[in-house]
Amino acid sequence: MRLLLVEDHVPLADELLAGLTRQGYAVDWLADGRDAVYQGASEPYDLIILDLGLPGKPGLEVLQEWRTGGIATPVLILTARGSWAERIEGLKVGADDYLTKPFHPEELQLRIQALLRRARGLANQPQLHAAGLQLDESRQCVSRNGDEVDLTAAEFRLLRYFMLHAGQILSKSHLAEHLYDGETERDSNVIEVHVNHLRRKLGREVIETRRGQGYRFSGDAA
Ligand code: CA
DSSP: EEEEEEEOHHHHEEEEEEEHHHOOEEEEEOOOHHHHHHHHHHHHHSEEEEEESSSSSHHHHHHHHHHHTOOOOOOOEEEETTTTTHHHHHTTOOOOOOSSSSSOOOHHHHHHHHHHHHTTTTTSSSSSSEEEEEEETTTTTEEEEEEEOOOHHHHHHHHHHHHHTTTTOOOOOHHHHHHHHHTSSSOOHHHHHHHHHHHHOGGGEEEETTTTTTTSSOOOOO
């Protein structure tokens, strides 16, 4: 899953970037509101974390411009303690959730997971499951019939994306856009390699190849 983090306080941004990367998210970071308006509308993010106090353009205006422009990406806003007016305004202009600073990193992690599931119509799943597999996102491993299967970081990222999009045909370029940040060179052959590793670990039938179209993870479409 690919996230946009808009936060101008560098120490906090650094900390969040490191944490989110460890959790297997590809993250692009911006500190300026004007840049955020443009990039949030032009890249296919799965979720955006938006600070409201930003140079260039206030976060509330950034969010308003995205929503007016038809950008429906889930947005979690970061607000200052005690500023209930900001939170209300944020929710009114289309924020999906908010966190008040300072917050515990685990709370952010759980809210992100919940928002991503909700966006896929899977809000009822406390743990992602599809095709007989159960994914433990905090431990980054998967179990099948109660047996735990270890995953590399790259396999976990790919499998999580597949499980959030079960039953959908996903092209290699689509997968690359959602699994790598804007700075990383995207090589769709690498995706093929990881798909083959996942098949070897979880069974060939789990990921089907659609010639000329891409891959389809088995299970019901969300
Ligand atoms: Ca700020």
